[in-house]
Amino acid sequence: xxxxxxxxxxxxxxxxxxxxxxxxxxxxxxxxxxxxxxxxxxxxxxxxxxxxxxxxxxxxxxxxxxxxxxxxxxxxxxxxxxxxxxxxxxxxxxxxxxxxxxxxxxxx
Amino acid sequence: xxxxxxxxxxxxxxxxxxxxxxxxxxxxxxxxxxxxxxxxxxxxxxxxxxxxxxxxxxxxxxxxxxxxxxxxxxxxxxxxxxxxxxxxxxxxxxxxxxxxxxxxxxxxxxxxxxxxxxxxxx
Numbered sequence: 234x235x236x237x238x239x240x241x242x243x244x245x246x247x248x249x250x251x252x253x254x255x256x257x258x259x260x261x262x263x264x265x266x267x268x269x270x271x272x273x274x275x276x277x278x279x280x281x282x283x284x285x286x287x288x289x290x291x292x293x294x295x296x297x298x299x300x301x302x303x304x305x306x307x308x309x310x311x312x313x314x315x316x317x318x319x320x321x322x323x324x325x326x327x328x329x330x331x332x333x334x335x336x337x338x339x340x341x
Numbered sequence: 342x343x344x345x346x347x348x349x350x351x352x353x354x355x356x357x358x359x360x361x362x363x364x365x366x367x368x369x370x371x372x373x374x375x376x377x378x379x380x381x382x383x384x385x386x387x388x389x390x391x392x393x394x395x396x397x398x399x400x401x402x403x404x405x406x407x408x409x410x411x412x413x414x415x416x417x418x419x420x421x422x423x424x425x426x427x428x429x430x431x432x433x434x435x436x437x438x439x440x441x442x443x444x445x446x447x448x449x450x451x452x453x454x455x456x457x458x459x460x461x462x463x
Contacts, residue, residue, distance in 0.1 A: 268449040270386075277436055277453035278386065289451060321386055325448030329400030331388040 235260055235327050237334035239320075244339045252309040254337045256322035261302050266326035269298055269307045272336075273318045281320075282307065309339075317341055343367040343452045345437045350457030353427055361457060363420040363437030371415035374398075374440035376450055377422050379433035382458075389435070390422065391445040398445045405431070427461045434458050 236259040246252055265285040270278035280289040282298035295310045309316055322334040349361040377389040390411040392399045399411055410423040420437055435457050438450035
């Protein structure tokens with residue numbers, strides 16, 4: 234099983250600031266099959282990024298993903314009030330053994 | 342608009358069974374792989390099971406293999422999860438989620454339902 238470790242656990246920032254979230258895998262993720270999701274309280278997760286760096290439909294370009302191998306990053310270039318949420322990474326490179334990170338909370 | 346609506350959750354005693362359903366609309370259901378993902382409220386996400394567009398490919402997380410069965414009915418635009426021999430650690434909000442294509446290999450989830458809560462307790 235590929236274990237994903239997200240850091241930091243909580244990120245305290247202000248609107249307009251840049252957020253950098255990390256996701257580190259216990260082994261290489263094949264084909265950079267890494268996705269990022271945003272979850273707000275009481276809501277289902279929303280897909281932001283797939284394939285490590287491709288934005289999902291309708292996702293603003295302030296969200297960007299990067300990385301390869303075992304180290305991946307989600308960057309929010311300038312935080313909007315609606316961006317304060319929990320963010321999860323997920324690997325799908327290990328066929329039918331998909332795993333998520335434990336999440337990073339972005340708070341004001 | 343893509344919509345996924347789960348149902349069938351509730352309270353059940355350990356060792357009993359429950360069947361979850363997911364009704365899909367707003368897209369050609371039979372052209373997409375589908376998945377179940379669960380979340381203990383306030384905690385992280387856990388992939389449970391996946392099924393390809395034609396039911397030819399499916400998979401399960403280790404702790405539910407042999408107890409849970411995923412299935413689908415493309416004529417009814419519906420996904421199911423039969424859960425047997427339930428354990429307290431199966432307590433979670435169960436989400437139905439769509440994959441981006443036909444096969445389960447592209448195992449990320451582009452649309453999610455709101456979830457149905459399963460509580461396993463004596």
